[in-house]
Amino acid sequence: MCSEYIEIPVxxxxxxxxxxxxFVFRIDGEIVVGVEPRLGYAHRGIEKLAESRNYVQNIYxxxxxxxxxxxxxxxxxxxxxxxxxxxxxxxxxxxxxxxxHELNRIHSHLLWFGILAHEIGFDTLFMxxxxxxxxxxxxxxxxxxxxVLYAYNLIGGxxxxxxxxxxxxxxxVLRYLRERAEYYKRxxxxxxxxxxxxxGVGVLSKRDAIALGAVGPTARGSGVDTxxxxxxxxxxxxxxxxxxxxxxxGDAYAKTMVRICEIVESINAIEDALSKMPxxxxxxxxxxxxxxxxxxxxxxxxxxxxxxxxxxxxxxxPERVKVxxxxxxxxxxxxxxxxxxxxxxxxxxxxxxxxxxxxxxxxVLVDVRSGETHVVSGRELRRYAIEWYERRGVGS
Amino acid sequence: MSAEIVKPxxxxxxxxxxxxxxxxxxxxxxxxxxxxxxxxxxxxxxxVGPHGILQxxxxxxxxxxKEDITPGHVERLEYVVSPLLVLYFSLVGIFMVPTGAWxxxxxxxxxxxxxxxxxTLATLTTVFTFLAGWSSLNRFGALGSMRALLLIxxxxxxxxxxxxxxVLDAGSMSLTRIAEAQAGGVWLILRQxxxxxxxxxxxxxxxxxxxxxxxxxxxxxxxGWLTEISGRKLALLRLARxxxxxxFSSLIATLYLGGPWALGQANIAAFLAKVLLVVVITxxxxxxxxxxxxxxxxxxxxxxxxxxxxxxxxxTLALRWWLPCPSRW
Numbered sequence: 001m002c003s004e005y006i007e008i009p010v011x012x013x014x015x016x017x018x019x020x021x022x023f024v025f026r027i028d029g030e031i032v033v034g035v036e037p038r039l040g041y042a043h044r045g046i047e048k049l050a051e052s053r054n055y056v057q058n059i060y061x062x063x064x065x066x067x068x069x070x071x072x073x074x075x076x077x078x079x080x081x082x083x084x085x086x087x088x089x090x091x092x093x094x095x096x097x098x099x100x101h102e103l104n105r106i107h108s109h110l111l112w113f114g115i116l117a118h119e120i121g122f123d124t125l126f127m128x129x130x131x132x133x134x135x136x137x138x139x140x141x142x143x144x145x146x147x148v149l150y151a152y153n154l155i156g157g158x159x160x161x162x163x164x165x166x167x168x169x170x171x172x173v174l175r176y177l178r179e180r181a182e183y184y185k186r187x188x189x190x191x192x193x194x195x196x197x198x199x200g201v202g203v204l205s206k207r208d209a210i211a212l213g214a215v216g217p218t219a220r221g222s223g224v225d226t227x228x229x230x231x232x233x234x235x236x237x238x239x240x241x242x243x244x245x246x247x248x249x250g251d252a253y254a255k256t257m258v259r260i261c262e263i264v265e266s267i268n269a270i271e272d273a274l275s276k277m278p279x280x281x282x283x284x285x286x287x288x289x290x291x292x293x294x295x296x297x298x299x300x301x302x303x304x305x306x307x308x309x310x311x312x313x314x315x316x317x318p319e320r321v322k323v324x325x326x327x328x329x330x331x332x333x334x335x336x337x338x339x340x341x342x343x344x345x346x347x348x349x350x351x352x353x354x355x356x357x358x359x360x361x362x363x364v365l366v367d368v369r370s371g372e373t374h375v376v377s378g379r380e381l382r383r384y385a386i387e388w389y390e391r392r393g394v395g396s
Numbered sequence: 397m398s399a400e401i402v403k404p405x406x407x408x409x410x411x412x413x414x415x416x417x418x419x420x421x422x423x424x425x426x427x428x429x430x431x432x433x434x435x436x437x438x439x440x441x442x443x444v445g446p447h448g449i450l451q452x453x454x455x456x457x458x459x460x461x462k463e464d465i466t467p468g469h470v471e472r473l474e475y476v477v478s479p480l481l482v483l484y485f486s487l488v489g490i491f492m493v494p495t496g497a498w499x500x501x502x503x504x505x506x507x508x509x510x511x512x513x514x515x516t517l518a519t520l521t522t523v524f525t526f527l528a529g530w531s532s533l534n535r536f537g538a539l540g541s542m543r544a545l546l547l548i549x550x551x552x553x554x555x556x557x558x559x560x561x562x563v564l565d566a567g568s569m570s571l572t573r574i575a576e577a578q579a580g581g582v583w584l585i586l587r588q589x590x591x592x593x594x595x596x597x598x599x600x601x602x603x604x605x606x607x608x609x610x611x612x613x614x615x616x617x618x619x620g621w622l623t624e625i626s627g628r629k630l631a632l633l634r635l636a637r638x639x640x641x642x643x644f645s646s647l648i649a650t651l652y653l654g655g656p657w658a659l660g661q662a663n664i665a666a667f668l669a670k671v672l673l674v675v676v677i678t679x680x681x682x683x684x685x686x687x688x689x690x691x692x693x694x695x696x697x698x699x700x701x702x703x704x705x706x707x708x709x710x711x712t713l714a715l716r717w718w719l720p721c722p723s724r725w
Contacts, residue, residue, distance in 0.1 A: 030690065121606055121687025127436035193607060193686040343539070344610075344689040 010346065012041045021355070027343055035338045037331060047321055054316040055081055055155060055290055062308075063149050065323060068111060071104035072301035073323075074153040079234050080297035080310045081155050084290050090281040091236070093157040095273050098236040099170075100144060100152050101299070102266040102273075106177065107136050108302035109259045109266075112354045113184065116256060119347040120197040125187070132180045139173045142166045157283020167274060174267050181263040188256055198253035202337035202349035205250055214333040215326045216304020217262065218353045221255035223248040228300040235299075239276060242269035252352040259354075288316045301326055303354045327355050407504050412497035412664070417490045420668070421638035422452040427672065428641065428679045435683035452638065456631055464627030467532070474531035478524045479629040483636040485517045485524070489643045494572045496656025496664040501579070506572040514571065514647065515559060518602065521640065522548055525611075528633070529621025540620025543690050544604070544611035550697030551601035551608070557705040558591040558598070561712040562651045571647075575655030579662075585652040587715060591708040592652045594701050596674075599644040600681055601693070603637070607685035608693055645674035 007027075012020035020041035026034035046065055050058050062077045063070045075097055082089060089097070114129035137147045143166050144150040144159070152159050162170075188194055204214065209222035219226055227244040229237040245261040247254040294311040304326030313319040330353040337349050407413055426441060426449050433440025441448025466475065492510040494503040503510070522544060529541030563569050565587060566577040578584055585592045601608035612620030625633060649655060649670035658666035688696060 117686070121609060122685065123606075124436045124683045125686075127438060131437055191686070193688065196692055197686060197689065342689060342691075 019355070023338075023346075023350075025338070025343070025346065030343050032338055032341045032343065032346065035335045037335055039331070047323060050318060050321045052317065054288060055318065056288070058318065058321070059153065059155070060149075060151060062321075062323070063151065066325070067148050068108050069104060069301045069303065069306070070149050071101045071152065072299050072306050074150075075101050075235060076297050076299040076301075076306050076308045077310070077321075078153045078155050079299070080295050080308045081290060082286075083295045083297060084293050084310060084312050085155070085286060086291075087156055087284065087286055089157050090284060091278040092161075092280050093282045094236040095240075095277050096158045096162060096282060097153060098240055098273050099162075099270050100140070100150060100158075101235060102270050103136060103140050103143075104150075105302045106263050106266050107133055107140070108354075109263050110136070112259060112302075112351070113256070116198075116252075116348065116351050117194075119351045120194065122194065125184075129184070132177060135173050136177065139166070139170050142169060154283055154286075156286035157281070159283075161282050162277070171271070171274065174270060178264060178267050181260055181267070185257070185260045185264075188253070188260065195253065197345075197348060198256060199249075199251060201252045201345045202334075202341060202352055203249070203251045204333055204337050206248070208336055209250070209333060212332040212336060213329050214304075214353075215329045216300070216302070216354075217255055217258045218304060218330050218333055220244070220246045221258045221352075222250040226305075228298050228305050232298060234297070236273060237269075240269050241272045242266070252348050255352045289314065290316070290318075303327055304329060327353065330355070407497075408491070412495040413491065413504060414487065416497075417487060417639060417642065418635065420671075421635070421642040422456065423449070424642050424645070424671070424675050425452040425638045427675055428682075431676055431679035432683050435680060456635060459631035459634060460628055462627040462631075464629065467624060469533050470624070471531035471533065474527045476629075478528035478531065479625065479632040479636070481524045482521045482528065483632045483639065485521045486636045486639040486643055489514045489517045490639070490646070492571055493643070493646045493650055494575045494655050494662070494667075495646070496662040496667045499662055501576055501656060501662030502572045506570055508573075509569045511559065511563065511569050511571050511574065514643075515556065518640075518643070519548070519552060521636070522602070525621060528625065528629075529611075529623075532621075532624035534624040536618045536623040537621050540611045540623065544621060546690055547601055547604075547608065547610060547693065550694045550701075551598040554594050554697065554701045554705040555598040555602070557702070557709055558588075558595045559651075561588055561591050561705070561709045564709075564716060565712050571650050571655075575650050575657055578654035579657040579660060583652060583654045588652065588708055588712060590704055590711070592648070594705040594708065595648055595651070596677060596681070597701050598697075599648065600678055601697070603641055603644060603678070605678060606682045607688050609687055610690050610693055641675065641678075642671065645671045645678065648674045 007024055010023045010025060012022045022038040022041070024036040024038070025032050046061060050061055053061060059074055059077060062073045065073050078089075110129050110133040114126040114133070117123070117125035117129060140150065141147045143162065144152040146152075188198075204212075204218070204222045206223040208214075209219045209224050214222065214224070215226070223246060225244065225246050228234070229242070230244055242265045245258050245265060247258055290312040292312055292314040294309070296307065296309050298305055298307045300306070306326055307322075307324040309320070309322040309324075310318055311320040334350060334353045334355070337352070338346065341349055410416065429451070430440045430447070441451035444450040444454045466472065491504040492506065492514045494501055494506070526541040526545050529537040529544070562574060562584060565584060566574040568574055568577065574584075600606075604611055612622055622630065622633065646655075646667070649667065653670040653673070655670070656662040656664060656667040
């Protein structure tokens with residue numbers, strides 16, 4: 001350890017981090033000169049678990065990958081399985097999926113906005129954002145029966161239909177939230193202190209965003225025009241009107257504005273979907289056994305592109321499911337944004353990618369001597385463990 | 397025992413001294429929390445006592461009963477003594493403030509220059525705050541203490557310049573005399589509105605409240621200088637923070653709002669009402685802002701607050717020439 005610098009460990013437990021991850025920052029006074037992230041504290045073995053459950057059980061398993069973007073995970077998973085089955089969900093189901101997916105996005109962005117306000121010490125704004133989010137959770141509960149883990153998507157459709165009564169309260173909440181989103185936009189634009197804490201903080205250039213593979217609002221805040229909903233439509237996004245919000249500044253301010261404008265765009269999308277909503281069935285029966293094959297599906301989760309790879313061997317259980325969550329894709333970008341930042345800006349920068357740690361944790365091995373980091377699969381790890389013990393004369 | 401011995405003892409220990417100060421400080425914490433919560437559309441403390449008024453007392457007692465850990469690696473003397481001294485210096489300050497208890501316009505202890513002593517004690521509390529964080533040999537504690545010291549370079553100067561303006565206008569360096577000078581009805585806030593605003597901003601930093609809660613910025617450096625402190629020491633420091641809130645709001649009330657004087661009478665109710673007003677103002681300020689970064693806070697002080705207080709000083713000199721303070725004795 002170089003004595004000129006202080007090394008500050010942030011995490012695995014730290015008030016600025018809502019989930020366990022560890023960063024070791026080498027700081028010079030108040031300036032960060034080096035960052036070393038370390039993942040893996042929230043590894044739960046979900047992908048392995050999925051191999052021992054059937055396709056229907058797995059819907060509820062993958063919903064629990066991330067509580068905040070639960071709708072995105074199930075949408076992506078059921079779209080993948082439906083593609084393997086060669087099955088199309090009925091049009092009404094596709095619209096309902098779109099609506100719940102977008103409601104999920106609004107709730108996630110409001111939650112994130114509250115956390116950003118908290119990170120810059122603006123607790124009043126934090127309380128306001130979360131109060132508004134509460135209304136949204138209520139209406140989602142009326143539609144799906146649950147506030148957070150909706151259990152709404154099924155292979156071949158959705159679980160509940162939209163009743164006129166729920167539609168009316170949904171429209172009411174959306175009108176209110178549109179007003180609030182416009183208000184928050186004005187607050188962020190005009191409040192001097194919010195600007196002082198976000199403008200020019202954690203800048204990610206467009207070149208870096210592309211080179212480091214940033215996704216979602218993190219990339220769109222850096223001027224990268226990418227959105228799976230438009231580029232590779234799923235559910236009913238090919239028929240619903242919405243705009244992709246892109247800003248060029250690349251700082252925390254741009255990412256904030258992208259997310260707030262996305263709330264408005266999501267409201268537009270939902271209202272458009274409500275007006276175009278076709279009638280008919282909301283689900284078709286899907287077989288339990290899935291024919292052999294492999295498929296990749298992707299959706300635009302609130303945090304960015306979410307990718308599911310599903311491989312089937314013809315039974316009722318998947319042979320392999322691979323989940324690539326947006327936060328994992330954004331970690332290299334956040335390390336870039338953190339170098340040369342102030343210590344006081346660390347929480348804002350880490351928050352600006354909207355990290356969801358539990359989503360992305362894999363087994364990561366860090367070779368301390370060479371400094372090499374590589375991700376290994378469970379199988380490799382098992383083989384490695386057996387060899388390691390065999391070298392020491394233990395085991396078979 | 398004769399009355400000459402009993403009365404000072406009661407004054408120092410009970411009313412308006414130690415016991416009274418602690419009770420009022422804790423009640424002010426409740427007011428602060430309640431106002432802050434209402435501004436954020438929350439309810440705030442509610443369950444302990446009517447509308448949660450006893451919550452700060454419960455918190456204090458709970459912390460006092462917690463295990464008091466002294467980590468093995470700390471600088472033991474400073475670590476143990478600092479919390480005591482922070483509380484001690486905050487409490488001593490109150491004795492110099494005229495509270496109007498017993499209908500008396502004088503403070504418990506008063507002499508020419510006690511205002512200077514109060515300001516010095518306030519600075520000392522920050523110095524021992526620094527020592528408490530630094531001696532805990534915790535990285536977050538060290539960062540928090542450094543920030544506390546850096547912040548002094550911002551708020552201390554405008555506070556002293558405003559003090560100079562007040563002293564010039566009132567013609568005395570004693571808080572009791574300064575309050576008396578306003579007894580005629582013209583409060584100094586009317587003659588020094590800029591100084592009042594600058595002082596409110598400065599005490600916001602002195603009390604480490606939003607937007608200047610930089611030394612204990614929760615999301616950045618955990619609890620800052622408080623990180624490694626637990627149990628009784630934490631209880632004492634929390635109490636010291638409340639006492640400091642009382643001390644500084646009563647200072648503002650004394651300097652700019654006439655202290656205990658209302659309608660020509662010294663009166664503790666008037667004093668407490670004015671203190672309450674100042675606390676409500678600082679609580680609302682706390683709810684309205686985000687946190688500055690340390691460099692932004694310092695540049696805000698040097699670019700805006702210090703010039704403001706200097707302008708007040710110059711204006712006061714001019715005003716003294718044209719329109720002397722009417723109730724000078």
